[in-house]
Amino acid sequence: MKRLYRHGQIASEESATLVRADVLVEGDRIIGVAPEITAGDDMEIIECEGRILLPALFDVHVHAREPGREDKETIQTCSEAAINGGITGMVLQPNTTPAIDTAGLVRTVLEIGKAKSRIAIFTTGAITKGRKSEELAPIGAMKKAGAVMITDDGDPVHNPQLLRIAMEYAKDFDLPLASHCEVKELSAGGCMHEGGVSYSLGLPGIPACSEEICLERDIRLAQFTGAHLHIQHVSSAIGMRAIQRAKQDGVRVTCEVSPHHLLFNHEHIGNYDTHYKMNPPLRTTEDNAALLQGLIDGIFDVIATDHAPHTEFEKNSDFATAPFGITGLETALPSLFDAYISKGIFGWDLLVKRYSAEPRRLIKLDPVPIKEGGIAEFIVFNPGRSTTFTREFMKSKSINTPFLNKEIKGLVERVIFNGNELLAR
Numbered sequence: 277m278k279r280l281y282r283h284g285q286i287a288s289e290e291s292a293t294l295v296r297a298d299v300l301v302e303g304d305r306i307i308g309v310a311p312e313i314t315a316g317d318d319m320e321i322i323e324c325e326g327r328i329l330l331p332a333l334f335d336v337h338v339h340a341r342e343p344g345r346e347d348k349e350t351i352q353t354c355s356e357a358a359i360n361g362g363i364t365g366m367v368l369q370p371n372t373t374p375a376i377d378t379a380g381l382v383r384t385v386l387e388i389g390k391a392k393s394r395i396a397i398f399t400t401g402a403i404t405k406g407r408k409s410e411e412l413a414p415i416g417a418m419k420k421a422g423a424v425m426i427t428d429d430g431d432p433v434h435n436p437q438l439l440r441i442a443m444e445y446a447k448d449f450d451l452p453l454a455s456h457c458e459v460k461e462l463s464a465g466g467c468m469h470e471g472g473v474s475y476s477l478g479l480p481g482i483p484a485c486s487e488e489i490c491l492e493r494d495i496r497l498a499q500f501t502g503a504h505l506h507i508q509h510v511s512s513a514i515g516m517r518a519i520q521r522a523k524q525d526g527v528r529v530t531c532e533v534s535p536h537h538l539l540f541n542h543e544h545i546g547n548y549d550t551h552y553k554m555n556p557p558l559r560t561t562e563d564n565a566a567l568l569q570g571l572i573d574g575i576f577d578v579i580a581t582d583h584a585p586h587t588e589f590e591k592n593s594d595f596a597t598a599p600f601g602i603t604g605l606e607t608a609l610p611s612l613f614d615a616y617i618s619k620g621i622f623g624w625d626l627l628v629k630r631y632s633a634e635p636r637r638l639i640k641l642d643p644v645p646i647k648e649g650g651i652a653e654f655i656v657f658n659p660g661r662s663t664t665f666t667r668e669f670m671k672s673k674s675i676n677t678p679f680l681n682k683e684i685k686g687l688v689e690r691v692i693f694n695g696n697e698l699l700a701r
């Protein structure tokens with residue numbers, strides 16, 4: 277049976293103008309996109325009046341917690357959360373227990389992904405064994421097993437010589453090396469951005485220079501080795517400008533921004549709310565504004581959530597001891613729509629480019645534009661409805677999000693992956 281998505285507005289990375297069109301799907305393919313497609317007896321009609329159809333999203337920074345912390349999340353629950361948010365592919369981070377630092381573990385994670393997930397699962401491999409910054413992990417073997425990127429995310433690679441050698445391997449194996457930038461001596465013991473708010477709350481701070489110094493070091497090493505460096509979760513304006521300069525100088529560097537670093541800052545911590553505790557920490561309103569402008573100007577290559585599930589028990593402890601991170605897969609699209617697209621601050625084209633097309637290109641996949649002959653991998657988003665992020669709504673095992681029980685504009689109504697409807701509401 278063919279499916280006809282009728283009267284929707286199609287978003288693409290090329291144009292800020294939405295195109296009104298009907299979309300016909302058969303098997304795993306889009307077999308027609310036209311202003312009007314005549315309904316046939318062999319078609320199921322899906323009315324999309326008032327809805328936006330956009331290429332499905334792809335997230336390059338996700339913590340699925342498996343193996344080791346299946347009480348927080350599993351690859352299965354994580355992928356269901358992704359579907360709930362309109363995401364049909366994701367790249368898992370290696371800071372599991374044990375760390376994903378061997379070809380065998382890469383294969384295991386990918387096998388679990390195939391068996392338990394309804395979307396496409398990719399994984400990184402660690403740069404160093406156990407992410408300990410002591411000894412290199414087998415980068416070539418992990419690449420052969422399917423790793424699409426290497427990173428010690430959660431921690432920086434402390435030793436610059438080790439990082440230099442890792443970059444040389446990454447270059448030889450044609451893998452992006454992703455960097456969590458932090459100088460531990462500067463950030464040790466800190467739990468939030470160091471500044472006026474940390475002083476008044478009496479909490480130990482993490483200065484922005486902890487991130488910025490590491491970022492500058494890593495850029496210099498990328499320039500020296502010629503490796504592709506991908507900077508993860510940039511939180512500071514100064515760090516972002518360093519990346520911008522490096523790009524202008526021809527360094528192979530890409531970078532990501534997370535929705536929470538755009539939307540929130542240290543003032544949101546208020547009365548020690550651990551849903552605003554993350555690493556790198558939420559910084560200032562000036563950083564929010566600069567990062568948003570950087571996203572609009574194209575300094576950021578991709579949006580990525582850094583989805584980081586934690587149990588309620590852990591997040592309910594005091595601010596200083598609660599773990600870093602919030603979930604993000606289910607809230608990313610509605611929150612970016614509500615805060616920016618619905619207000620005309622940026623268009624659907626930016627979202628499609630930065631959260632669908634470029635993330636796929638980052639790991640050498642083809643983007644999935646809505647076009648005749650293309651793979652049917654898109655979502656139907658209703659800007660006229662709203663989403664309330666209740667426990668019942670969310671599919672993630674964890675609910676550590678500042679959006680918990682909040683209602684925001686926009687609802688992901690349908691998710692189509694390889695022609696199959698994974699979600700319809």
Ligand SMILES: [Zn+2]
Pocket residue numbers: 429430431456508509555556
């Ligand atoms: Zn990180």
